[in-house]
Structures are given as structure tokens and as C-alpha cells.
Amino acid sequence: MAKSNAPMQHVCSFCKRLVTIRDQYDMPIFDPQTGFAVCRNCIGDIYHFIEDHDTHKAATSKKNFAASLGSILAKNKPHKIKEYLDQFIIEQDRAKKVLSVAIYNHYKRMKYGFDHKDDMAIEKSNVIMLGPSGCGKTALLQHLSTLLDIPFAVTDASSLTEAGFVGADVEVAVRNLYYAADKDIERAEHGIIYLDEFDKIARKSGEHNSITADPGHEGVQQALLKMLEGSVVEFTARGQRKHPEAPTIKVDTKNILFIVGGAFVGIDKVIAKRLQKSDANIGFGAKVEGENDKPKFDELIHQVSPDDLMKYGIIPEIIGRLPIICTLETLDEDALLRILTEPVNAPVRQYEKLMEMDGVELVFEEDALRAVAKKAIERKTGARSLKGIIEDVMLDVMFDIPKTDEPRRVIITKECVTDGARPEVEPIEEKQSA
Numbered sequence: 001m002a003k004s005n006a007p008m009q010h011v012c013s014f015c016k017r018l019v020t021i022r023d024q025y026d027m028p029i030f031d032p033q034t035g036f037a038v039c040r041n042c043i044g045d046i047y048h049f050i051e052d053h054d055t056h057k058a059a060t061s062k063k064n065f066a067a068s069l070g071s072i073l074a075k076n077k078p079h080k081i082k083e084y085l086d087q088f089i090i091e092q093d094r095a096k097k098v099l100s101v102a103i104y105n106h107y108k109r110m111k112y113g114f115d116h117k118d119d120m121a122i123e124k125s126n127v128i129m130l131g132p133s134g135c136g137k138t139a140l141l142q143h144l145s146t147l148l149d150i151p152f153a154v155t156d157a158s159s160l161t162e163a164g165f166v167g168a169d170v171e172v173a174v175r176n177l178y179y180a181a182d183k184d185i186e187r188a189e190h191g192i193i194y195l196d197e198f199d200k201i202a203r204k205s206g207e208h209n210s211i212t213a214d215p216g217h218e219g220v221q222q223a224l225l226k227m228l229e230g231s232v233v234e235f236t237a238r239g240q241r242k243h244p245e246a247p248t249i250k251v252d253t254k255n256i257l258f259i260v261g262g263a264f265v266g267i268d269k270v271i272a273k274r275l276q277k278s279d280a281n282i283g284f285g286a287k288v289e290g291e292n293d294k295p296k297f298d299e300l301i302h303q304v305s306p307d308d309l310m311k312y313g314i315i316p317e318i319i320g321r322l323p324i325i326c327t328l329e330t331l332d333e334d335a336l337l338r339i340l341t342e343p344v345n346a347p348v349r350q351y352e353k354l355m356e357m358d359g360v361e362l363v364f365e366e367d368a369l370r371a372v373a374k375k376a377i378e379r380k381t382g383a384r385s386l387k388g389i390i391e392d393v394m395l396d397v398m399f400d401i402p403k404t405d406e407p408r409r410v411i412i413t414k415e416c417v418t419d420g421a422r423p424e425v426e427p428i429e430e431k432q433s434a
């Protein structure tokens with residue numbers, strides 16, 4: 001558009017501002033003959049306006065959604081949800097059951113709300129999940145989100161800050177849901193919000209932490225509390241600057257199901273302390289180091305009470321809004337071994353597929369897998385380190401194999417994992433025809 005060196009300038013026919021045109025996007029609509037032009041800001045505003053006020057779309061989707069709830073319910077019976085999760089997540093049966101029931105009930109509550117306009121609303125039961133790092137909390141919820149017929153958004157609570165602080169306001173959680181619902185407010189108002197890393201907003205002055213005041217986190221919790229209790233959350237569209245005249249979107253959180261989860265590192269000590277006080281003879285606090293460390297942690301975490309969460313630094317009003325407490329297990333060596341090979345997206349299967357593309361058959365010996373699991377246990381990050389350990393072992397193979405095209409078999413032995421030995425590579429003999 002601009003041919004001379006100095007950028008061209010032109011007045012937008014809508015907002016009447018003089019716009020400097022550096023490229024075609026500064027003034028997407030421009031008719032040199034009539035001078036009619038629309039600047040990018042106006043185009044953006046028009047776009048958002050149409051998107052946000054498409055009432056026809058909203059009305060039909062509401063009707064369709066209400067009508068389809070019957071079949072959604074039939075499809076999402078708790079055992080079916082659990083079966084789906086079983087494909088990806090090893091163990092954690094209790095957590096899977098709790099989540100499956102919570103989701104099913106959420107659908108039922110929704111159907112009741114659509115069918116009966118009476119005031120006997122069935123109350124929702126938000127869920128709090130606790131479990132060690134790398135045991136599958138985030139993974140469970142991510143797989144759930146791909147299954148569900150309702151909008152589902154995961155927001156990292158550790159990124160949230162009180163309004164006025166640097167970071168994202170708590171409204172972001174609802175905004176994420178609104179976008180997960182394709183900007184359909186009605187659907188968003190019946191969706192599910194998962195707040196991950198929830199323990200990171202615990203008050204620092206909780207017994208578990210130091211005694212210094214921590215207004216930032218307390219503020220986040222207060223703001224979240226309003227959302228949990230059900231309030232109208234107001235936010236601006238994504239990418240739109242926050243200024244007083246900016247159009248806002250309003251979403252009522254009354255019917256949104258909240259699931260929160262976190263590792264709550266150190267809560268076992270809070271629980272142990274309480275148990276010790278209530279029964280000095282049991283002596284949970286007594287040192288049982290080494291081998292017994294893990295079961296002891298699980299034993300404690302299963303006994304978590306609202307009181308412990310409060311001591312950890314979650315305000316009691318929030319705990320009151322999270323009636324379902326669900327704890328996950330520490331993954332032992334056998335579980336890690338299964339995670340390596342069983343899930344449909346298991347790490348070993350992924351590497352097999354990758355190698356197959358180079359005409360290579362990848363064989364992990366049983367002790368090699370066990371060695372990977374052992375190493376992961378040492379790292380104390382649950383299943384999270386499995387992939388990295390295999391990646392280390394596989395690096396040289398993945399680098400060297402593509403050098404030639406001949407079909408080969410690569411055998412990963414225990415020594416490859418424990419001592420960094422090179423994997424065995426052998427040619428695959430032609431299949432002998434009789």
C-alpha cells in the first residue's frame with residue numbers, strides 16, 4: 001500500500017482516528033477511490049461483538065444441549081468413564097471412581113435443572129484431590145477433558161494472583177472455560193473447572209509454612225471462594241485490553257463443578273502431628289526411614305481431614321466448599337513397570353512406533369524395564385521421570401539407527417539402563433519360507 005518511505009496515514013471511517021499504515025493489517029479495509037477505510041482496532045471490535053452476541057447460535061445450542069443430555073447421561077455412566085480412564089491411567093482406582101461419580105452426578109444435576117424448573121436444585125459436590133508428585137493427578141484430568149461432552153478447562157492455580165498483583169486474576173479460570181465452551185455462555189455455566197497446583201495458593205502462614213503474613217495468596221483464596229460459592233464472574237474477551245469501556249462477558253459460576261488438585265507437599269507431617277497428638281502411643285512421628293517411607297506416606301495421606309488442610313494454609317470457607325476429598329496413591333515399582341508398557345500411550349509403545357518408522361524392531365528386556373522403574377523410584381518424582389530415563393537410554397540408538405536403512409532389531413538390556421551400555425543391534429534375518 002505504502003510506496004514512499006514515510007509510512008502512509010489515513011483516517012478510519014469508523015473511529016475517525018488517523019492511522020499510520022505500516023502493513024496491510026493496519027487498515028485491512030481500504031478503498032483508495034472513495035477513501036472508505038476501517039482500521040484493525042475497529043475490525044477487531046466488530047468481530048468480538050458479533051461473536052459475543054450471536055444469540056441465534058446460543059439459543060439453538062441451548063436447546064440441542066438440553067435435548068442431548070439424556071443420551072450424554074447414558075454414555076457417561078460412572079463405570080464407563082472409569083473404563084475410559086483405565087486405558088491411560090494405571091492404578092488410582094479410588095480417584096477414578098470418585099471422579100467418575102462426580103462427573104456423572106454433575107450431568108444428572110444438569111438434567112434435573114433443565115427438566116424441573118422448581119427450586120429444589122441438587123447441590124453440587126466439588127472435589128479436592130491430593131497425591132504425591134507424578135502420580136497422575138494432572139494426567140487423569142487431562143484425559144477426562146477429552147472424554148467429556150461439556151466444556152472443561154484446566155487452569156494452573158499457581159499462576160493466579162489477587163487483582164492488582166502481577167499475574168492472572170482468578171477470572172482467568174472462568175474465561176478459560178468460556179473458551180473451552182466455544183464462547184457459549186450457557187454451556188460454560190455448566191462446565192467443569194479443574195484448578196491444578198492448588199496447594200501453591202496455600203497461605204504461607206499455615207502451620208506448615210513460616211509465620212509471615214501472606215496477603216497475596218489469601219486474596220486469591222478469597223477471590224476463588226466467591227467463584228466456588230457461585231457468583232457472576234465478569235471478564236473481557238481474550239486479547240482485549242482491560243479498560244473501563246471494554247465490553248465484558250458475564251458467566252455465573254453457580255452450576256460449574258470445581259475440581260482442585262495438588263501434591264500438598266508436607267501435608268503428611270501435618271497429619272502425623274495431629275494423629276500423634278490424638279494418640280501419643282501410636283507414634284506415627286517416630287522415624288521409620290527407608291523402605292517403609294512410602295507406605296507410611298500413603299497411610300497418612302488417606303487420613304487427611306479438613307482440619308489438616310486448614311493447618312496447611314487453605315482457608316476453612318474454601319475447604320467447606322470442597323466436600324469430596326480424594327487421595328491418590330504413591331506409585332510403586334510394579335505400577336511404574338505397568339505404566340511403561342500398558343497404557344495406550346505408554347512410553348515404550350511410543351518408542352516402538354518411532355523405531356518402526358526406521359524399519360527397526362525395538363525390544364525392551366523385562367529387567368531393563370524394571371531397572372527403569374527402579375531408577376524412577378530413586379528420583380522420587382513418580383511416573384514423571386520414566387520418559388526421561390528411557391529418552392536417555394534411547395538417544396544414541398535414535399541418532400545412529402537412521403544412518404542406514406537395513407531392517408534391524410535393537411535390544412535394550414538392563415545394563416543399558418544401569419551402566420549406560422550400548423544397546424545390542426542385530427540384523428533381522430529374512431523370514432524363512434518353507
Ligand SMILES: Nc1ncnc2c1ncn2[C@@H]1O[C@H](COP(=O)(O)OP(=O)(O)OP(=O)(O)O)[C@@H](O)[C@H]1O
Nearest residue numbers: 088089090133134135136137138139263339383384
Ligand atoms: N497412574 C498413572 N498411570 C499412567 N501414567 C501416569 C500415572 N501417573 C503419572 N503418569 C504419567 O506421568 C506423568 C506425570 O504425571 P502427572 O502430571 O499427572 O503428575 P501429577 O500427579 O499431576 O504431579 P504434580 O503434583 O507434580 O503435578 C504424565 O506424563 C503421566 O502420563
Ligand SMILES: [Mg+2]
Nearest residue numbers: 137138196197
Ligand atoms: Mg500435576
